[in-house]
Amino acid sequence: MASEKNVTTTGLLGWIDTRFPLTKLYKEHLSEYYAPKNFNFFYFFGSLAMVVLALQIITGIFLTMHYKPDASLNAAGVPVAFASVEYIMREVPFGWLIRYMHSTGASAFFVVVYLHMWRGLIYGSYRSPRELIWIFGCAIFLCLMAEAFFGYLLPWGQMSYWGAQVIVNLFSAVPLIGPDLSVWIRGDFVVGDATLNRFFAFHVIAIPLVLVGLVAAHIIALHEVGSNNPDGVEIKKNKNADGIPLDGIPFHPYYSVHDILGIAGFLILFCAVVFFAPELGGYFLEFNNFIPADPLVTPPHIAPVWYFTPFYSMLRAVTDLFTWVMVASAGLGALAVLRARWPLVVKAGALAALLVLAVTFRVFDAKFWGVVIMGGAVVILFFLPWLDHSPVKSIRYRPNWHKALYMVFLVNFFILGYLGVLPPFPFGQAYSLVGTVFYFAFFALMPIWSRIGDFKPVPERVTFKPH
Amino acid sequence: MSQSSQDLSFPVQPSSSATSERRTWLIACGAVGGVAAAATAVPLLTSMAPAEKARSAGAPVEVDIGDIPPGGLKTVEWRGKPVWIVRRTPEMLASLEKIEPQLADPKSDRTAFPTPTYAKNRHRSIKPEFLVTVGICTHLGCSPVSKFETGNQPGLGADWQGGYFCPCHGSNFDHAGRVFANKPAPDNLEIPRHMYLSDTRIVVGKDEKGEA
Numbered sequence: 001m002a003s004e005k006n007v008t009t010t011g012l013l014g015w016i017d018t019r020f021p022l023t024k025l026y027k028e029h030l031s032e033y034y035a036p037k038n039f040n041f042f043y044f045f046g047s048l049a050m051v052v053l054a055l056q057i058i059t060g061i062f063l064t065m066h067y068k069p070d071a072s073l074n075a076a077g078v079p080v081a082f083a084s085v086e087y088i089m090r091e092v093p094f095g096w097l098i099r100y101m102h103s104t105g106a107s108a109f110f111v112v113v114y115l116h117m118w119r120g121l122i123y124g125s126y127r128s129p130r131e132l133i134w135i136f137g138c139a140i141f142l143c144l145m146a147e148a149f150f151g152y153l154l155p156w157g158q159m160s161y162w163g164a165q166v167i168v169n170l171f172s173a174v175p176l177i178g179p180d181l182s183v184w185i186r187g188d189f190v191v192g193d194a195t196l197n198r199f200f201a202f203h204v205i206a207i208p209l210v211l212v213g214l215v216a217a218h219i220i221a222l223h224e225v226g227s228n229n230p231d232g233v234e235i236k237k238n239k240n241a242d243g244i245p246l247d248g249i250p251f252h253p254y255y256s257v258h259d260i261l262g263i264a265g266f267l268i269l270f271c272a273v274v275f276f277a278p279e280l281g282g283y284f285l286e287f288n289n290f291i292p293a294d295p296l297v298t299p300p301h302i303a304p305v306w307y308f309t310p311f312y313s314m315l316r317a318v319t320d321l322f323t324w325v326m327v328a329s330a331g332l333g334a335l336a337v338l339r340a341r342w343p344l345v346v347k348a349g350a351l352a353a354l355l356v357l358a359v360t361f362r363v364f365d366a367k368f369w370g371v372v373i374m375g376g377a378v379v380i381l382f383f384l385p386w387l388d389h390s391p392v393k394s395i396r397y398r399p400n401w402h403k404a405l406y407m408v409f410l411v412n413f414f415i416l417g418y419l420g421v422l423p424p425f426p427f428g429q430a431y432s433l434v435g436t437v438f439y440f441a442f443f444a445l446m447p448i449w450s451r452i453g454d455f456k457p458v459p460e461r462v463t464f465k466p467h
Numbered sequence: 468m469s470q471s472s473q474d475l476s477f478p479v480q481p482s483s484s485a486t487s488e489r490r491t492w493l494i495a496c497g498a499v500g501g502v503a504a505a506a507t508a509v510p511l512l513t514s515m516a517p518a519e520k521a522r523s524a525g526a527p528v529e530v531d532i533g534d535i536p537p538g539g540l541k542t543v544e545w546r547g548k549p550v551w552i553v554r555r556t557p558e559m560l561a562s563l564e565k566i567e568p569q570l571a572d573p574k575s576d577r578t579a580f581p582t583p584t585y586a587k588n589r590h591r592s593i594k595p596e597f598l599v600t601v602g603i604c605t606h607l608g609c610s611p612v613s614k615f616e617t618g619n620q621p622g623l624g625a626d627w628q629g630g631y632f633c634p635c636h637g638s639n640f641d642h643a644g645r646v647f648a649n650k651p652a653p654d655n656l657e658i659p660r661h662m663y664l665s666d667t668r669i670v671v672g673k674d675e676k677g678e679a
Contacts, residue, residue, distance in 0.1 A: 162609060162635075165607070165608045165609065166607040166608060166609060166635060167607075168608075169606075169607040169608040170607060172608075183516075183517060184515055184516055185515075186517075187515055187516070187517055187518075187521070188517050188521045188547075189517065189521070189525070189546060189547065190546070190547035190548060192521075192547065194517070194518070194521065198515065295544070295547055295548070295549070296542055296544055296548075296549040296602075296610065297542075297549070297610060298609040298610040298611075298612070298633075298634060298635065299634070300612060300634050301634050302609065302634060302635050315636075316636050316637070316651065318651070319649050319650060319651055320571075320648065320649045321649055365653040366651065366653065367606055367607075367651060367652070367653050370651065423621075423634060423637075424636060424637030425621060425637075429637065
């Protein structure tokens with residue numbers, strides 16, 4: 001019964017609070033959610049990602065009012081879907097603005113999410129007890145990639161068509177079921193009307209629902225354990241008499257106001273792109289996508305949009321030569337197993353597993369392993385909380401050579417991304433191979449290297465200088 | 468009233484045998500219900516497979532090859548894919564033997580895209596002069612571009628003898644659509660079933676043994 005509930009609020013709010021935990025939720029997530037006071041620039045990007053998500057959902061709703069997912073040709077011989085996007089751009093009042101906000105928003109989403117992930121990586125925000133926050137976050141990243149990929153087919157331009165062709169064909173590389181699987185995904189033997197319609201369904205309802213659910217889980221998990229901070233110090237270890245962390249400040253008003261500043265800065269840049277460079281030199285909207293889809297001719301140079309290119313470089317790096325590199329890494333793994341202090345049975349089992357793996361590296365096509373490497377580059381992120389064994393969380397208290405290693409990782413990721421934009425060429429291929437090996441070695445060897453070096457003492461309280 | 472509702476309610480502390488019996492039934496009901504719920508996924512997932520209409524589309528295509536000049540390439544659409552008919556010059560045909568050591572599968576022995584027996588030869592065609600091949604890279608389905616000019620070119624190496632180059636991931640193919648070794652594409656370009664109706668007319672998607 002309502003009378004059993006102890007509600008301190010009165011009036012309308014009291015009426016609501018006896019029926020719905022409004023004040024409780026407000027306190028838990030805003031006015032009495034204590035966040036560390038030493039947040040820096042990198043802590044803008046979580047709230048910015050929420051802003052961009054809202055922006056994408058709102059602009060997306062208005063785009064679906066005019067867009068037609070139809071690959072058949074109209075009276076003028078232009079695919080209906082392509083023509084409906086042109087209609088939005090030319091005839092719908094402010095249609096150009098809504099579409100440019102949506103297309104720029106897609107790239108902006110990846111900009112803020114990559115920065116958000118980099119923040120988590122360098123400050124150890126994935127370490128215990130925040131493993132689930134990180135895992136939900138990685139799942140959000142995967143959903144975002146799917147969302148961007150499905151959405152990219154909708155304008156039905158040349159890049160849409162051939163991009164979808166390439167990515168769906170990735171699944172045909174799976175041994176045994178691959179060809180049937182790719183036909184099932186397309187709903188036809190080639191990318192066609194059936195493919196366009198289902199990608200539209202995934203893009204506008206299926207993936208967004210999952211995405212919003214994951215974002216809710218991400219935030220609930222965050223508010224359960226509390227935010228990490230640039231020092232990697234647990235603020236809940238030092239509380240005052242009321243049980244409030246000494247280094248914590250209420251999210252509202254302190255960080256809500258702080259985040260509005262970040263949003264203002266973001267919107268200045270966002271609007272600059274939307275109004276003055278919506279194509280951003282072909283990086284946000286690729287030039288070949290202004291040509292309607294032609295199933296008979298691949299554009300002379302096709303590349304995914306910039307946010308996929310690091311992973312695309314890894315895909316291209318996997319040729320027959322790379323499978324030998326994989327066999328060699330299995331060999332190194334075997335050496336490590338031999339030196340490990342494990343029971344003989346476990347050792348024998350591990351060696352047998354590695355041998356089988358090494359054989360499959362050569363038995364299945366390099367094409368299949370390319371797909372595995374590309375997928376693995378994202379999947380390996382999920383395991384980060386259990387790969388990092390360093391005694392400190394934050395990069396601030398790690399040995400200097402760790403800082404250098406993280407910078408090399410970042411630069412390598414950028415170079416892979418840049419090479420993925422370019423057509424394949426011998427040096428680029430060679431670099432991609434080395435860069436891919438480095439990317440995986442960084443994570444796979446992390447349990448070893450993250451323990452080594454002279455770590456600096458971590459302070460008891462966060463370092464904070466009032467302005 | 469209060470008496471009867473008291474009788475219907477569960478005991479506050481059920482005996483341990485009652486709990487374990489209840490648990491057994493819960494698991495059984497859950498399992499049966501779970502199977503039923505999973506079964507509803509079957510029609511949903513099956514609905515995504517190609518419709519009969521899409522399956523039946525794909526009739527053989529007749530092509531006039533009389534108007535292709537030597538060294539020329541004609542593209543026709545068959546089952547939504549580009550099919551190339553190339554009239555090869557003697558120089559192009561001569562290159563086939565030279566580059567054989569650099570190929571991944573010179574004899575077309577792989578079976579992912581089985582080569583018809585009448586095309587299991589060096590020139591991979593019925594008549595050496597005319598190549599009929601599906602212009603879709605066996606890696607991830609881009610359509611390669613023809614690079615018939617010989618010599619040093621970006622991405623093709625210094626001693627390029629002419630052939631095809633896939634702009635997406637850098638696979639290259641010789642004048643018979645055979646893939647070079649150590650490239651992303653695992654297979655040679657697909658040779659569709661085809662046959663000659665006359666000297667200047669072929670049909671793609673059908674041969675003496677039936678439709679593809």
